[in-house]
Amino acid sequence: MFKFFSSSNIYSLIQKLINFINSIFFLILIIGLTFALVLSPPDYIQGDSVRIMYVHVPAAWLGLACFSFITLLSILNFVFKIKNFYFINKSIAPIGLLFTCLAIITGALWGQPTWGTWWAWDARLTSMFVLMLFYIFYILAFKLLNKEELIVKVSSIIAIIGSINLPIIKYSVEWWTTLHQPASIKIVGSSSIHSAMLLPLLLMLLVFLLYAALIFLMKYKTEIIRIKKKNIKRI
Amino acid sequence: MIIEFIAMNGYGLYVWLSFSVVFISFAAVYLKTRKTLKKYENEFLVELQNLTVEEKNKALENSKVAQQILAANSKIN
Numbered sequence: 001m002f003k004f005f006s007s008s009n010i011y012s013l014i015q016k017l018i019n020f021i022n023s024i025f026f027l028i029l030i031i032g033l034t035f036a037l038v039l040s041p042p043d044y045i046q047g048d049s050v051r052i053m054y055v056h057v058p059a060a061w062l063g064l065a066c067f068s069f070i071t072l073l074s075i076l077n078f079v080f081k082i083k084n085f086y087f088i089n090k091s092i093a094p095i096g097l098l099f100t101c102l103a104i105i106t107g108a109l110w111g112q113p114t115w116g117t118w119w120a121w122d123a124r125l126t127s128m129f130v131l132m133l134f135y136i137f138y139i140l141a142f143k144l145l146n147k148e149e150l151i152v153k154v155s156s157i158i159a160i161i162g163s164i165n166l167p168i169i170k171y172s173v174e175w176w177t178t179l180h181q182p183a184s185i186k187i188v189g190s191s192s193i194h195s196a197m198l199l200p201l202l203l204m205l206l207v208f209l210l211y212a213a214l215i216f217l218m219k220y221k222t223e224i225i226r227i228k229k230k231n232i233k234r235i
Numbered sequence: 236m237i238i239e240f241i242a243m244n245g246y247g248l249y250v251w252l253s254f255s256v257v258f259i260s261f262a263a264v265y266l267k268t269r270k271t272l273k274k275y276e277n278e279f280l281v282e283l284q285n286l287t288v289e290e291k292n293k294a295l296e297n298s299k300v301a302q303q304i305l306a307a308n309s310k311i312n
Contacts, residue, residue, distance in 0.1 A: 008299035015303070037254070038240075048243035052253045059257065098264055106253045113249050211261055218268045225275040228300050232282045 010084070011224050014217045021214045025207075032207045035200035043197075052110040054200055058208040060103035060128070064166060066096025066212070067131060070138070071163040074156040086152055087227075089159075090142055091219035095212050097135035104128055115179050123172035124180035127165055134162035280308055 036054035043050035070089050077085040107125065108118040119125065141155040168175075173182045184193040191198070243250050283291060283301065295301050 011300045011303060015307070033254075037250075042244065047246055049246040049249055051243070051246075051250045055253055055257045094264075098260060102257055102260060105256055109249045109253045109256070113246055211265075215264060215268055218272050222268070222272045222275050224300060225272070225279050225304065228298060228304075229275065229279045229282055232279070232286070232294060232301075 011221065014221050014224075018214065018217050018221075021210050021217070025210050025214065028203070028210065029207050032200065032203035035203050040200045041194075041196050046114055049110060049113045050197070052106055053197075054204040056103060056106040056110055057201060058205040059099045059106060061205065062208055062212055063096055063100035063103050063128075063131065064169060066092050066099065067135070067159070067162060068166060070096065071159045071166075074159040077152065078156060086148070087220060087223040089155065091216050091223060093135060093139050093142070094219070095215050097132065097139060099208070099212070100128065100132045100135055104132060111179070117179075120179050122178040122180060123176040124169065124178050127169040127172050130165050131162070131169060134158060134165065138162070276304055276308065279304055 032054075036051060040051065040054075042048045070092055073085040073089050076082065077089075104125075107128070111120075112118050138155055138158045141151055141158060145151045145154060172178060173180050185191045185198070185201075193201070241247050241251070279301075283294065283305065286294060295305065
């Protein structure tokens with residue numbers, strides 16, 4: 001079953017996927033930006049500052065999604081001992097950190113005109129800040145430790161402890177009184193966002209997803225080459 | 236009309252700064268990742284060149300990845 005995960009099979013697939021993403025990325029980016037900056041209407045309260053949502057929300061979602069994925073793979077790696085999961089996690093973590101930092105920065109840029117402050121230690125903002133710290137600790141485990149077994153143990157512990165923060169981020173706006181607004185988009189139940197704003201948001205989410213996939217594939221490809229380089233004499 | 240679009244009813248600074256921060260970061264991370272990938276590809280090829288002909292043939296025979304890196308590099312050259 002796990003023969004599919006062999007590096008040579010994955011390597012050839014990666015190159016095809018990178019080429020595919022490169023061929024469609026800029027087209028989708030231009031469509032997404034046109035909708036986000038030109039065609040979508042301003043909000044009746046927030047005015048044009050609502051356009052920051054089109055970069056802030058996808059960044060926050062992907063920051064959370066990357067950490068959830070890292071936690072899932074860390075648990076699976078403990079059970080099945082699949083080495084590729086270690087390299088996948090190593091490649092995903094910097095992308096997750098990038099998106100989390102971007103969510104915090106764009107959130108501050110949205111907060112200033114909307115709330116009158118760049119930052120407040122409220123539940124949603126603080127829990128996102130904690131997520132950023134967990135990403136930093138996670139990446140540092142790979143940078144500072146030498147033995148692979150130890151890295152797997154330490155990074156998995158960080159991921160599992162950090163995953164406790166994920167539902168806190170999600171429900172922080174319901175559990176506590178926060179400056180941050182409650183979720184406008186719900187998977188279960190009706191969303192309170194108008195389709196004229198939902199479409200640009202989904203398009204920008206697609207742009208962010210493609211970018212994340214592209215960087216992940218490049219990083220993962222680098223990892224495969226690094227291992228092959230180390231083992232070249234043994235080949 | 237263009238000035239109105241740039242000004243975004245007074246929110247232009249925040250909106251443009253947000254989009255700029257995001258896409259400049261995207262470009263920087265992409266370039267850094269590509270540079271690292273190229274560096275490792277080149278180092279791998281140097282290691283491969285340093286092998287004897289017999290070792291090199293054996294390495295290429297046993298590793299699809301090595302074949303693909305070599306093929307991609309010869310296409311570029």
